[in-house]
Amino acid sequence: xxxxxxxxxxxxxxxxxxxxxxxxxxxxxxxxxxxxxxxxxxxxxxxxxxxxxxxxxxxxxxxxxxxxxxxxxxxxxxxxxxxxxxxxxxxxxxxxxxxxxxxxxxxxxxxxxxxxxxxxxxxxxxxxxxxxxxxxxxxxxxxxxxxxxxxxxxxxxxxxxxxxxxxxxxxxxxxxxxxxxxxxxxxxxxxxxxxxxxxxxxxxxxxxxxxxxxxxxxxxxxxxxxxxxxxxxxxxxxxxxxxxxxxxxxxxxxxxxxxxxxxxxxxxxxxxxxxxxxxxxxxxxxxxxxxxxxxxxxxxxxxxxxxxxxxxxxxxxxxxxxxxxxxxxxxxxxxxxxxxxxxxxxxxxxxxxxxxxxxxxxxxxxxxxxxxxxxxxxxxxxxxxxxxxxxxxxxxxxxxxxxxxxxxxxxxxxxxxxxxxxxxxxxxxxxxx
Numbered sequence: 001x002x003x004x005x006x007x008x009x010x011x012x013x014x015x016x017x018x019x020x021x022x023x024x025x026x027x028x029x030x031x032x033x034x035x036x037x038x039x040x041x042x043x044x045x046x047x048x049x050x051x052x053x054x055x056x057x058x059x060x061x062x063x064x065x066x067x068x069x070x071x072x073x074x075x076x077x078x079x080x081x082x083x084x085x086x087x088x089x090x091x092x093x094x095x096x097x098x099x100x101x102x103x104x105x106x107x108x109x110x111x112x113x114x115x116x117x118x119x120x121x122x123x124x125x126x127x128x129x130x131x132x133x134x135x136x137x138x139x140x141x142x143x144x145x146x147x148x149x150x151x152x153x154x155x156x157x158x159x160x161x162x163x164x165x166x167x168x169x170x171x172x173x174x175x176x177x178x179x180x181x182x183x184x185x186x187x188x189x190x191x192x193x194x195x196x197x198x199x200x201x202x203x204x205x206x207x208x209x210x211x212x213x214x215x216x217x218x219x220x221x222x223x224x225x226x227x228x229x230x231x232x233x234x235x236x237x238x239x240x241x242x243x244x245x246x247x248x249x250x251x252x253x254x255x256x257x258x259x260x261x262x263x264x265x266x267x268x269x270x271x272x273x274x275x276x277x278x279x280x281x282x283x284x285x286x287x288x289x290x291x292x293x294x295x296x297x298x299x300x301x302x303x304x305x306x307x308x309x310x311x312x313x314x315x316x317x318x319x320x321x322x323x324x325x326x327x328x329x330x331x332x333x334x335x336x337x338x339x340x341x342x343x344x345x346x347x348x349x350x351x352x353x354x355x356x357x358x359x360x361x362x363x364x365x366x367x368x369x370x371x372x373x374x375x376x377x378x379x380x381x382x383x384x385x386x387x388x389x390x391x392x393x394x395x396x397x398x399x400x401x402x403x404x405x406x407x408x409x410x411x412x413x414x415x416x417x418x419x420x421x422x423x424x425x426x427x428x429x430x431x432x433x
Contacts, residue, residue, distance in 0.1 A: 001037070001163055004114040008038040015039035018077050022046070022092075023084030024055050027107040030157035032059055033390055034111070039163070042304030045074050056366040068206055070095045078103065082110050085151065085176045090207075106278075108177040111156035112184045119185070121150070121171045123178065123215050124192025126321040128152075128266045130259070130295055131192060132172040136270040138288045142280045146170050151177060175211035185218035188277045189243065190226045190270050193263075194234060195320030195344075211235070216241035226273050228266060230323045248273050253282075256290045261299065261328035263347055297422035299325050303429055310429045312353075314422030319344040325406040327352045333402045334393045336386065337370060338363040339409030339421070346370060349408075350377040359396060365388035365413035385414070386421065389427040 001009075008014060019040040021032045028044065035042045042063040044056070049067045053060040066074055072095045075081060081096070081104045083089055087102065089096075096104060112119070122132045129152050136148040150171030155422070157171070171186075194209060217227050219241050227235065230248035246267040250265035259268065273287040294300050304310070312324045317339075326333055331355050350373060360374050361420050362382040374380050383389040386405075393403050405425045415421040 002114060002160070003371060004116060005034075005038065005160065005163075005266045008114070012039065014080065015043055017079035018043065019080040020045060020075055020078045021084070022087050023278055024048075024051055024065075025084050025086075027051045027157065028082075028084035029056070029059065030155040030161065031057075031084070032063055032105045032108055034114075034157045034161055034305070036062060036078075039079070039246070041368055043074070043078075044099040045070060048129065048430065049304075050223055052299050072097065075099060080105065080397065081112075083180055085174060087176075089180055090208055102400075104180055104181060105182065106177050106180040108150065108156055108171075108173060109181040109184050110180075111160055114160045115156070115169055117147075117166050117169045118187040118278075119169045119171060120188045120272070120278070121173050121176070121186035121215055122172045122190040122192065122270075123212050124190070125195045125261060125318055126316075126345075127192045128172045128174075129265070129276055129315070130298055131190065131267045131271050132170060133295060134267065134289065135274050136170045137292060138271055138275040139170070139278060141288045142275070144168055144278060144283045145213060145278075155345045163277075167256040173215060175208055179211040179215040181214050181217075183218060185220075185221050186223065188226065188274050189215045189219060189241075190274055191228060191231060192267065192270060193228050194318070195318055206223070213238070213240045219243035226270060226278055230326070235253070246273065252433070254286050256289055256292075257351060258293045259289075261324060263324040263327075282421065297418055299328055300422075302426050305394075305429075305432055306397075307401075308394065308403045309407075309426075310405045311402055312422045313404060314411070314424050314425060315420045316406040317342060317410050319346070319349040319408050322408045323349065323352050324396070324407040325404060326356050329356070329402045329404070331400055331402045332356065333404050334359040334361060334397055335408050336361050336363065336389055336393065336403065336405040337374075337410050338367065338382075338389075338408070338413075339365050339407045339415075340413050341366040341369050341409055344408070347376075349376055361389040361393045366409055370408075386424055387428040387431075390425065394432050 019035045021028050021044045024046045027150045032042050045066045051067050144167045146168045148170045152172045210237045223243040225243040226244045248269045250262045251269045300312045302312050358380045360380045363386045411418045411421040
């Protein structure tokens with residue numbers, strides 16, 4: 001175990017303290033395991049009544065498990081409450097009433113108490129995973145040992161438990177994770193962009209932005225905040241950080257054959273600017289960027305049939321990310337959209353893409369939100385399933401078109417995840433004659 005964990009144990013900081021973990025996903029279970037290591041009495045609560053002790057694995061019999069609706073008595077004796085990402089903390093205000101705010105933390109905040117390596121953290125509405133993965137690859141190729149996780153892959157608590165020494169901890173961080181952070185402080189923080197998203201979770205755009213800016217709140221003049229040029233007006237006069245601020249935007253600095261689009265030129269620039277804070281040279285970054293392939297379900301070409309290109313951008317869950325995907329291609333686009341709505345201005349979106357989109361094929365949920373405003377600008381069709389929508393657009397497409405799955409929504413109306421949705425799209429394309 002590292003020195004920070006050892007100090008917690010030796011000083012009995014959480015020994016025999018009642019610590020409640022909300023959620024039994026990967027992050028929640030990792031937090032529960034770390035809490036048991038430092039001597040806490042752990043209670044896990046989850047709304048899903050179908051969760052059983054089997055889900056707890058090695059924690060079964062060592063922690064208390066409560067399922068079903070959250071109640072005040074589940075939290076009233078808590079010395080610490082640790083929330084998994086995505087659990088809507090503001091919506092649990094009634095059951096948390098009376099608890100000091102410093103006792104309510106995210107898994108990211110809790111794990112950060114034990115991190116000894118410098119942290120490079122990346123947030124933004126779109127492009128987080130691509131940029132996080134790219135900067136991680138740049139640093140690895142330059143000989144740095146890194147841990148990459150947070151909102152992708154491995155939870156930060158699990159990294160603490162694994163006790164593997166690294167040169168840099170690289171984290172993708174979401175507004176959900178940041179909203180209940182108080183001491184979390186990266187050495188380098190990156191803010192890629194900001195657009196309407198998660199308005200089914202956050203009260204409004206101001207709350208969403210405040211959550212994002214928690215990333216920079218504890219940074220000092222020895223730290224670096226990298227901010228996209230598009231944020232200048234949004235952030236002016238906010239006084240949100242004491243870090244040294246640098247701005248970035250889309251540059252033609254690098255050859256990026258596999259990551260098309262202006263947004264990816266911004267992502268590559270952000271990755272380089274972040275990596276150079278750890279001694280990487282521009283030549284080293286250029287080599288990695290030149291060879292970096294797009295991640296699955298992020299503007300990923302999946303095949304071309306009869307001169308029609310099919311592209312999987314299932315990860316696009318906001319209108320802003322769809323705009324970026326549409327602008328990637330200088331070809332007529334037949335756009336597939338639909339799912340669980342997360343917010344945004346559909347009429348403004350339509351105006352932004354009307355020069356390239358020639359048909360919108362809706363599927364699944366949000367028809368009531370999308371169909372009327374989009375049909376004022378484009379031919380619009382609707383099908384119950386993605387497969388039927390793919391078949392309809394394929395029949396209408398002509399040589400040179402792009403059929404782009406870029407849904408602007410969450411996937412949970414019909415799918416387990418955006419990955420499930422993207423794979424279904426790939427299967428539908430494969431089945432086309």
